[in-house]
Amino acid sequence: xKLLVKxxxxxxxxxxxxxxxxxxxxxxxxxxxxxxxxxxxxxxxxSISLVSISPFTGEGVIRGLRIDSPAGxxxxxxxxxxxxxxxxxxxxxxxxxxIIEEVTVDAPAVSIEQKLLDNNISDIRKNVKESAATxxxxxxxxxxxxxxxxxxxxxxxxxxxxxxxxxxxxxxxxATIDRRNIGTREGGITSSEITNIVITAFxxxxxxxxxxxxxxxxxxxxxxxxxxxxxxx
Numbered sequence: 001x002k003l004l005v006k007x008x009x010x011x012x013x014x015x016x017x018x019x020x021x022x023x024x025x026x027x028x029x030x031x032x033x034x035x036x037x038x039x040x041x042x043x044x045x046x047s048i049s050l051v052s053i054s055p056f057t058g059e060g061v062i063r064g065l066r067i068d069s070p071a072g073x074x075x076x077x078x079x080x081x082x083x084x085x086x087x088x089x090x091x092x093x094x095x096x097x098x099i100i101e102e103v104t105v106d107a108p109a110v111s112i113e114q115k116l117l118d119n120n121i122s123d124i125r126k127n128v129k130e131s132a133a134t135x136x137x138x139x140x141x142x143x144x145x146x147x148x149x150x151x152x153x154x155x156x157x158x159x160x161x162x163x164x165x166x167x168x169x170x171x172x173x174x175a176t177i178d179r180r181n182i183g184t185r186e187g188g189i190t191s192s193e194i195t196n197i198v199i200t201a202f203x204x205x206x207x208x209x210x211x212x213x214x215x216x217x218x219x220x221x222x223x224x225x226x227x228x229x230x231x232x233x
Contacts, residue, residue, distance in 0.1 A: 026093075027051040027060075033191065034065065040135065041195055043127040044068045044078070058088035058101070069120035070127065075113040078120045079202075081105050097148045097188035103155070103198075110161040110174065110206055119210075125203040132196035148188025154179040154198060161206050175205045 031051040038046040049064025062084040066077035083106060089099035113120045159174030182197055183189035189197075 026053050026055055030062070034062070037191055037195060038067070041128045041131040041192060041199070042067055042070075042124050043131065044070050044124065053086065053088065055090070058090040059086070061085055067124065069111075069113065070123045073113045073115075073120040073123075075111045075120060078111060078113075078124060080109045082107060082109065097150065100149065100151045102153045103151055105156040105159075107158040107160070108156060108174070108202075110159065112161055112163045112206070112210065114164070121203050121206050125200060125207070128196055128199045128203075132192050135190075135192040146190060148183070148186075149191055149194045150181070150183035150188050151179075151194060151198075152181060152184070154182060154201075156202055156205075159205075161209060163210065172209055174202075174209055177201050177205055 028051075030053060031048060034048055034051075035046055045068040047064070047066055048062060051060070051062050053060030063082070065081040065084060067079040068076050069078040085102070085104040085106070087101040089101055092099040110121065154177065156174075156177040158176075161172055161174050163170050163172065179201065183194055
C-alpha cells in the first residue's frame with residue numbers, strides 16, 4: 001500500500017514537472033518565433049513584454065508586442081499591439097500543422113510618419129512582402145519537414161492610427177479586420193507566409209484609411225501629396 005502511494009505520489013510530481021516544462025517551453029517557443037521571424041520580415045526591431053499561454057487549453061495572451069519604424073524615421077514604435085488574445089489547438093502541436101483557433105487584437109495603436117510619398121507603415125509593408133518572397137524561396141528548397149500553420153479566425157478591431165508629427169498630429173480609426181480560415185485551404189502555410197498575410201492585411205487597412213483621407217475628417221490638413229500611390233510602391 002505504501003509502495004502504491006509512493007508510486008502515485010511520484011507520478012503526480014512527474015506530471016507537475018511535465019506541465020511546468022510544457023508551459024514554459026510553449027511560451028518560450030512562441031516568444032522566440034515572434035522576435036526572430038518578425039524582424040526578418042519587417043527589417044525592424046520587434047519586441048514583446050510577455051507571452052502567457054496555458055498548456056492545458058492553449059489559450060492565453062501576448063502583451064507589449066511592438067514593431068519599430070525602419071531606419072530613418074523618428075517615431076517609435078510604428079505599431080503597438082498591446083494585448084493579443086490567442087487560442088492554439090494543443091493537440092495540433094504534435095502534428096506538422098499547427099492550428100491557431102483564434103487571434104484577437106484589441107485596440108492596436110499605430111503612429112504614421114510621412115516622408116514625401118512613403119511613410120514608416122508603407123515601408124514596413126514593402127519590407128514584409130519582399131522578405132516573405134525571399135524566405136518562401138528558401139523554404140521551397142528545404143520543404144521537407146517544414147511545419148505549417150493555419151489561423152481559423154483573425155480579428156483586429158478598435159485600432160487607432162496617429163498621423164503626423166507634433167501639433168500636426170491627427171487620429172483616425174483603423175478599419176476592422178475579420179478574416180477566417182487563413183491557410184486552411186492550402187492544408188497549412190509556412191510561418192513566414194502567415195505572418196506576411198497578417199501584417200499585410202493590417203498595414204493595408206491603415207494605408208487605406210490614410211488614402212481615403214480619414215485623418216482629414218479629424219480636422220487636420222494633408223501633409224503631403226501622392227498618398228493614393230502608396231499601394232503601388
